[in-house]
Amino acid sequence: xxxxxxxxxxxxxxxxxxxxxxxxxxxxxxxxxxxxxxxxxxxxxxxxxxxxxxxxxxxxxxxxxxxxxxxxxxxxxxxxxxxxxxxxxxxxxxxxxxxxxxxxxxxxxxxxxxxxxxxxxxxxxxxxxxxxxxxxxxxxxxxxxxxxxxxxxxxxxxxxxxxxxxxxxxxxxxxxxxxxxxxxxxxxxxxxxxxxxxxxxxxxxxxxxxxxxxxxxxxxxxxxxxxxxxxxxxxxxxxxxxxxxxxxxxxxxxxxxxxxxxxxxxxxxxxxxxxxxxxxxxxxxxxxxxxxxxx
Amino acid sequence: xxxxxxxxxxxxxxxxxxxxxxxxxxxxxxxxxxxxxxxxxxxxxxxxxxxxxxxxxxxxxxxxxxxxxxxxxxxxxxxxxxxxxxxxxxxxxxxxxxxxxxxxxxxxxxxxxxxxxxxxxxxxxxxxxxxxxxxxxxxxxxxxxxxxxxxxxxxxxxxxxxxxxxxxxxxxxxxxxxxxxxxxxxxxxxxxxxxxxxxxxxxxxxxxxxxxxxxxxxxxxxxxxxxxxxxxxxxxxxxxxxxxxxxxxxxxxxxxxxxxxxxxxxxxxxxxxxxxxxxxxxxxxxxxxxxxxxxxxxxxxxxxxxxxxxxxxxxxxxxxxxxxxxxxxxxxxxxxxxxxxxxxxxxxxxxxxxxxxxxxxxxxxxxxxxxxxxxxxxxxxxxxxxxxxxxxxxxxxxxxx
Numbered sequence: 001x002x003x004x005x006x007x008x009x010x011x012x013x014x015x016x017x018x019x020x021x022x023x024x025x026x027x028x029x030x031x032x033x034x035x036x037x038x039x040x041x042x043x044x045x046x047x048x049x050x051x052x053x054x055x056x057x058x059x060x061x062x063x064x065x066x067x068x069x070x071x072x073x074x075x076x077x078x079x080x081x082x083x084x085x086x087x088x089x090x091x092x093x094x095x096x097x098x099x100x101x102x103x104x105x106x107x108x109x110x111x112x113x114x115x116x117x118x119x120x121x122x123x124x125x126x127x128x129x130x131x132x133x134x135x136x137x138x139x140x141x142x143x144x145x146x147x148x149x150x151x152x153x154x155x156x157x158x159x160x161x162x163x164x165x166x167x168x169x170x171x172x173x174x175x176x177x178x179x180x181x182x183x184x185x186x187x188x189x190x191x192x193x194x195x196x197x198x199x200x201x202x203x204x205x206x207x208x209x210x211x212x213x214x215x216x217x218x219x220x221x222x223x224x225x226x227x228x229x230x231x232x233x234x235x236x237x238x239x240x241x242x243x244x245x246x247x248x249x250x251x252x253x254x255x256x257x258x259x260x261x262x263x264x265x266x267x268x269x270x271x272x273x274x275x276x277x278x279x280x281x282x283x284x285x286x287x288x289x290x291x292x293x294x295x
Numbered sequence: 296x297x298x299x300x301x302x303x304x305x306x307x308x309x310x311x312x313x314x315x316x317x318x319x320x321x322x323x324x325x326x327x328x329x330x331x332x333x334x335x336x337x338x339x340x341x342x343x344x345x346x347x348x349x350x351x352x353x354x355x356x357x358x359x360x361x362x363x364x365x366x367x368x369x370x371x372x373x374x375x376x377x378x379x380x381x382x383x384x385x386x387x388x389x390x391x392x393x394x395x396x397x398x399x400x401x402x403x404x405x406x407x408x409x410x411x412x413x414x415x416x417x418x419x420x421x422x423x424x425x426x427x428x429x430x431x432x433x434x435x436x437x438x439x440x441x442x443x444x445x446x447x448x449x450x451x452x453x454x455x456x457x458x459x460x461x462x463x464x465x466x467x468x469x470x471x472x473x474x475x476x477x478x479x480x481x482x483x484x485x486x487x488x489x490x491x492x493x494x495x496x497x498x499x500x501x502x503x504x505x506x507x508x509x510x511x512x513x514x515x516x517x518x519x520x521x522x523x524x525x526x527x528x529x530x531x532x533x534x535x536x537x538x539x540x541x542x543x544x545x546x547x548x549x550x551x552x553x554x555x556x557x558x559x560x561x562x563x564x565x566x567x568x569x570x571x572x573x574x575x576x577x578x579x580x581x582x583x584x585x586x587x588x589x590x591x592x593x594x595x596x597x598x599x600x601x602x603x604x605x606x607x608x609x610x611x612x613x614x615x616x617x618x619x620x621x622x623x624x625x626x627x628x629x630x631x632x633x634x635x636x637x638x639x640x641x642x643x644x645x646x647x648x649x650x651x652x653x654x655x656x657x658x659x660x661x662x663x664x665x666x667x668x669x670x671x672x673x674x675x676x677x678x679x680x681x682x683x684x685x686x687x688x689x690x691x692x693x694x695x696x
Contacts, residue, residue, distance in 0.1 A: 008511075011507065014507050015504055018507065019504075120332070123332065126528075126557065130561070138536070138537055144507065145541075147535045147536060150535070219532070219535070220528060221524065221531065221557070223524070229498060230500065264504035265504065268493050268505065271496060271499075272499065
């Protein structure tokens with residue numbers, strides 16, 4: 001049998017694919033963070049809570065209104081996006097003129113409040129959310145058994161990542177957004193409603209997090225703590241990719257997912273720190289991150 | 296204002312003198328201390344408090360003419376918080392005994408305080424055998440299960456059922472290692488082999504990589520030496536990757552009815568585990584289960600039923616001793632057999648271990664379960680003397696060797 005580093009090729013391919021699946025979540029979440037940081041200069045610590053909210057909205061929609069997964073995939077990001085927009089309009093926007101640290105503290109406090117409330121209401125134990133029937137089961141790829149749902153996650157998150165990137169880099173709306181962060185006053189002088197643009201951006205970031213939350217619900221249990229577990233890793237991804245670099249966040253998300261997956265084979269005990277080791281090395285060699293423009 | 300202050304102080308003084316004058320201060324107070332908001336909230340939690348109250352009501356609400364009161368608090372899985380609450384309960388709130396005590400670190404801390412204060416503690420929620428080993432107490436009891444009994448049940452009995460090659464998925468900390476080691480010993484003692492193990496960090500969210508390794512090991516049984524959400528997530532994801540459907544067996548080393556319910560039968564089917572109680576095993580247990588369900592909306596697991604049994608036995612012991620004084624009650628607890636919905640002919644060892652039968656269970660397939668919460672098939676009964684360490688060999692200094 002062919003082996004790579006002493007591991008059968010089949011097992012190696014399997015682990016590679018699993019890394020890609022986890023990378024999809026990292027990419028989706030760090031994308032939202034990168035959009036918010038790149039355009040608003042806000043370090044959004046509430047991103048994990050918004051991801052958790054997405055999963056919970058899907059769960060509650062199912063429990064109380066019988067709304068299925070596919071509709072939840074649309075509705076939950078919308079609800080959480082609106083919630084994000086509301087937060088931005090009423091609270092976060094007041095902090096733009098202050099040191100970025102205030103935004104960080106505010107969103108951190110917000111995350112604790114949201115998570116605490118859900119913990120109080122629903123307990124810390126996870127609640128199950130079933131895989132939609134049309135994606136149940138799995139496919140034997142020859143080298144591994146791939147659950148259909150996980151295949152779907154890879155495809156749909158790739159589409160979402162590409163879509164967001166195109167929206168910001170290639171459309172008129174995206175160019176307004178980028179211009180607005182470069183020079184707010186000038187853009188406003190052209191008659192563009194900059195505050196509205198910023199609200200939209202934060203809403204979009206929150207919606208992306210919620211979208212990832214709904215995708216995650218059938219794989220993990222829906223629990224108030226699910227965001228806390230992930231947010232630190234996702235921050236590391238953003239730092240490695242280069243703060244604010246959207247393409248960097250996407251590529252790094254997938255890359256680190258794979259690096260983590262392979263660590264789980266070669267030295268499993270280190271699998272939860274490998275991302276941070278990579279982050280430390282990148283910060284030493286390229287402080288602006290792999291895709292960052294300047295230091 | 297001043298008169299009121301003096302008056303209230305007088306009342307306070309009077310009541311506290313009364314407390315010292317009468318050994319049983321007119322009230323027997325039991326404290327249920329456990330995790331009510333964290334990862335073990337369903338494992339024990341407020342349901343244990345409810346079970347304790349049921350025991351008091353079933354006993355008639357009074358013992359030796361004194362009324363019985365149950366109070367509760369959340370220790371958040373932190374030994375320091377638990378210790379503060381325990382001291383406060385003993386020192387200022389006249390609590391006579393503390394029970395439940397989920398999480399080993401907390402149980403050990405509170406048992407040490409109880410020993411120092413000469414108070415009774417009965418542990419149902421924690422797993423460590425230390426409680427009745429090196430750190431045993433003359434007033435400390437361990438009621439429902441321990442790591443040893445889980446390992447005997449799942450490790451030993453499963454090999455006899457044909458599961459003779461094992462692969463472990465182990466949480467990378469002391470609890471996981473000791474559970475893996477205990478279980479591996481029983482597997483080998485019964486003629487089985489261990490083909491490998493993979494250590495995952497605590498609170499990992501994605502197990503697919505580890506599960507693939509377990510899958511390709513070809514072992515007949517995959518032993519999950521982890522707890523709480525870690526176990527739930529591993530099982531859920533194992534189902535996703537078709538591990539049980541592919542003919543391998545999952546053995547959760549610490550898993551109860553509450554967690555099975557959280558997962559749902561679709562994901563949990565075929566899982567093997569050891570518990571000290573199952574509500575649908577005897578008519579008496581079923582009757583208790585239904586009453587418990589009416590109050591809580593959940594069926595009891597071994598921690599809840601064990602807490603019920605512990606409170607009931609404590610009250611019986613006070614009745615027998617004729618006082619709620621610690622030495623006498625502890626003596627009665629050591630002497631009396633335990634016969635209730637939880638244990639049949641249970642006995643308490645000199646190290647404080649309550650020795651009773653344990654059961655090896657298999658989780659039913661969705662089609663096999665016709666009543667709500669009917670989740671287990673009882674595969675085997677493990678007699679108490681095999682399920683628990685012989686008190687003489689427990690390492691407890693109180694046992695005369």
